[in-house]
Amino acid sequence: xxxxxxxxxxxxxxxxxxxxxxxxxxxxxxxxxxxxxxxxxxxxxxxxxxxxxxxxxxxxxxxxxxxxxxxxxxxxxxxxxxxxxxxxxxxxxxxxxxxxxxxxxxxxxxxxxxxxxxxxxxxxxxxxxxxxxxxxxxxxxxxxxxxxxxxxxxxxxxxxxxxxxxxxxxxxxxxxxxxxxxxxxxxxxxxxxxxxxxxxxxxxxxxxxxxxxxxxxxxxxxxxxxxxxxxxxxxxxxxxxxxxxxxxxxxxxxxxxxxxxxxxxxxxxxxxxxxxxxxxxxxxxxxxxxxxxxxxxxxxxxxxxxxxxxxxxxxxxxxxxxxxxxxxxxxxxxxxxxxxxxxxxxxxxxxxxxxxxxxxxxxxxxxxxxxxxxxxxxxx
Amino acid sequence: xxxxxxxxxxxxxxxxxxxxxxxxxxxxxxxxxxxxxxxxxxxxxxxxxxxxxxxxxxxxxxxxxxxxxxxxxxxxxxxxxxxxxxxxxxxxxxxxxxxxxxxxxxxxxxxxxxxxxxxxxxxxxxxxxxxxxxxxxxxxxxxxxxxxxxxxxxxxxxxxxxxxxxxxxxxxxxxxxxxxxxxxxxxxxxxxxxxxxxxxxxxxxxxxxxxxxxxxxxxxxxxxxxxxxxxxxxxxxxxxxxxxxxxxxxxxxxxxxxxxxxxxxxxxxxxxxxxxxxxxxxxxxxxxxxxxxxxxxxxxxxxxxxxxx
Numbered sequence: 001x002x003x004x005x006x007x008x009x010x011x012x013x014x015x016x017x018x019x020x021x022x023x024x025x026x027x028x029x030x031x032x033x034x035x036x037x038x039x040x041x042x043x044x045x046x047x048x049x050x051x052x053x054x055x056x057x058x059x060x061x062x063x064x065x066x067x068x069x070x071x072x073x074x075x076x077x078x079x080x081x082x083x084x085x086x087x088x089x090x091x092x093x094x095x096x097x098x099x100x101x102x103x104x105x106x107x108x109x110x111x112x113x114x115x116x117x118x119x120x121x122x123x124x125x126x127x128x129x130x131x132x133x134x135x136x137x138x139x140x141x142x143x144x145x146x147x148x149x150x151x152x153x154x155x156x157x158x159x160x161x162x163x164x165x166x167x168x169x170x171x172x173x174x175x176x177x178x179x180x181x182x183x184x185x186x187x188x189x190x191x192x193x194x195x196x197x198x199x200x201x202x203x204x205x206x207x208x209x210x211x212x213x214x215x216x217x218x219x220x221x222x223x224x225x226x227x228x229x230x231x232x233x234x235x236x237x238x239x240x241x242x243x244x245x246x247x248x249x250x251x252x253x254x255x256x257x258x259x260x261x262x263x264x265x266x267x268x269x270x271x272x273x274x275x276x277x278x279x280x281x282x283x284x285x286x287x288x289x290x291x292x293x294x295x296x297x298x299x300x301x302x303x304x305x306x307x308x309x310x311x312x313x314x315x316x317x318x319x320x321x322x323x324x325x326x327x328x329x330x331x332x333x334x335x336x337x338x339x340x341x342x343x344x345x346x347x348x349x350x351x352x353x354x355x356x357x358x359x360x361x362x363x364x365x366x367x368x369x370x371x372x373x374x375x376x377x378x379x380x
Numbered sequence: 381x382x383x384x385x386x387x388x389x390x391x392x393x394x395x396x397x398x399x400x401x402x403x404x405x406x407x408x409x410x411x412x413x414x415x416x417x418x419x420x421x422x423x424x425x426x427x428x429x430x431x432x433x434x435x436x437x438x439x440x441x442x443x444x445x446x447x448x449x450x451x452x453x454x455x456x457x458x459x460x461x462x463x464x465x466x467x468x469x470x471x472x473x474x475x476x477x478x479x480x481x482x483x484x485x486x487x488x489x490x491x492x493x494x495x496x497x498x499x500x501x502x503x504x505x506x507x508x509x510x511x512x513x514x515x516x517x518x519x520x521x522x523x524x525x526x527x528x529x530x531x532x533x534x535x536x537x538x539x540x541x542x543x544x545x546x547x548x549x550x551x552x553x554x555x556x557x558x559x560x561x562x563x564x565x566x567x568x569x570x571x572x573x574x575x576x577x578x579x580x581x582x583x584x585x586x587x588x589x590x591x592x593x594x595x596x597x598x599x600x601x602x603x604x605x606x607x608x609x610x611x612x613x614x615x616x617x618x619x620x621x622x623x624x625x626x627x628x629x630x631x632x633x634x635x636x637x638x639x640x641x642x643x644x645x646x647x648x649x650x651x652x653x654x655x656x657x658x659x660x661x662x663x664x665x666x667x668x669x670x671x672x673x674x675x676x677x678x679x680x681x682x683x684x685x686x687x688x689x
Contacts, residue, residue: 217470
């Protein structure tokens with residue numbers, strides 16, 4: 001208890017006052033302390049929905065009878081499915097799935113209604129993009145009940161006997177790209193993007209602020225050099241570091257998690273270059289804005305948090321409201337996740353990923369331009 | 381560039397941070413081959429002035445040339461020909477001595493880079509320790525490394541910002557010998573300092589206080605210009621004497637120098653009158669030449685009085 005007697009309220013107060021004063025001066029930290037809970041609340045509260053609805057679906061309708069339509073109406077009314085396309089061939093449907101433009105393709109074969117009336121239990125095929133099992137799980141789970149209740153009306157009168165059977169139709173679900181619905185197949189490739197985002201932004205975020213804090217910035221600025229030389233010179237070495245990370249994660253994905261690798265690893269490496277560059281450029285831009293290393297770290301987290309929450313890494317992208325999806329589209333991670341899952345799980349080719357790729361490239365270019373503009377050649 | 385040509389010729393250099401004027405209309409003329417001392421108390425604007433010269437800060441007002449280039453618009457060209465040694469050691473502590481020199485040589489695109497670095501290491505006497513991290517060097521060695529790095533690209537003008545702060549006397553003396561040697565070879569040096577002995581080793585000097593240039597010229601000129609009369613007194617209880625003297629009109633400053641006290645004033649007659657009552661057997665008085673230190677303290681006090689409300 002001796003220690004307690006030594007406790008000085010005055011000294012305690014002195015420290016209290018000092019801490020509050022410093023807190024007030026450090027506006028960024030203060031903003032972060034207010035901002036982070038607000039952002040988290042908004043994201044977790046509104047944006048994140050682990051029961052995504054209104055998932056885009058395409059339909060291949062080869063049957064003109066009433067029962068096929070009844071089922072489609074029922075699916076739409078469940079609000080799980082939004083029919084955005086009607087396709088003519090199976091290949092067309094598969095392309096849409098591969099590019100992630102639809103989550104489902106519903107295949108209602110020829111003579112579906114006729115076979116139904118005959119009691120032949122016609123098959124309805126639902127192909128789902130199961131790369132992210134969380135996104136499709138509930139929708140698929142609802143199907144069986146949905147169909148049965150939808151067909152209740154049709155099973156009155158002469159068709160009543162069919163209801164007693166094992167079921168009036170044969171629902172076949174193909175979970176494409178991830179047939180065993182292994183969550184790791186989705187998470188592990190995603191982790192590659194998350195880890196790169198975190199480390200790459202942070203490492204270059206510290207690059208300029210460190211020079212400033214150590215006093216070496218004054219020396220660097222007194223030399224005849226251009227901002228682009230300094231910034232790009234600081235980015236390039238870390239691309240190598242990024243590649244080492246990509247390799248380690250890929251090896252672990254293959255040997256530890258047995259993630260299937262359908263597409264070209266070379267293509268993945270090329271895409272990773274653009275993605276790494278985008279994150280490094282963002283980091284270096286933070287570096288030119290932040291006053292010290294701590295602020296640079298804070299900015300990193302300021303981007304990192306919404307990145308993982310809104311990119312579709314933690315929660316299905318399509319489960320988020322429209323505004324959150326728009327915000328998510330800004331982050332390079334969102335596009336990289338689609339690409340890396342596409343290449344590894346779906347065997348996407350350059351053609352399939354190019355639409356996502358140029359958005360990452362654009363982000364990198366904008367970030368680097370801001371960085372070069374912000375980089376001050378004087379100590380003013 | 382011949383000795384005697386202007387290397388720095390700037391007028392009205394002004395820098396404001398917010399509503400604080402840190403450098404206030406400073407004119408300066410430094411000639412080739414000259415060691416020019418820039419003196420002034422802490423926060424007087426010395427560093428800011430140097431930074432404006434080499435393009436590290438943008439001057440709010442002012443014009444002129446540095447090494448023949450426009451001081452406002454041609455800082456790129458100036459940077460290439462200036463060696464700037466910062467007040468705080470600003471080389472990379474996590475790089476070795478050799479790596480630091482090599483980096484600087486690359487940045488300035490030094491011809492025959494490897495040879496230049498090797499010669500620099502030999503000259504420094506650090507060839508054996510080339511692989512040692514710069515951060516592990518002592519203060520004196522850091523300063524020598526910084527100087528060597530600033531000289532790698534053979535600048536025509538050397539800007540030294542308090543180069544000997546925190547360096548021991550022997551290293552300081554070696555440093556100044558080196559500076560004189562370099563000036564002898566035609567290099568122009570502008571050096572800021574607090575130390576009077578260093579000021580006296582400069583060819584010419586300027587005194588800056590609160591951003592304003594108060595005086596400049598040769599050491600003897602600066603002293604003569606102030607017309608300060610100084611008496612030295614020795615005897616018992618000098619602190620008590622100091623108290624009494626300070627109240628007398630005509631005594632403008634009293635400075636303790638070890639066992640003696642310097643009493644100065646700009647009006648010789650008034651000063652003599654002021655000290656007359658104390659010229660007793662107890663104390664030994666004699667008039668001395670005012671030193672640079674007496675003059676600078678006088679200048680500093682004068683600047684304070686002018687600016688206080």
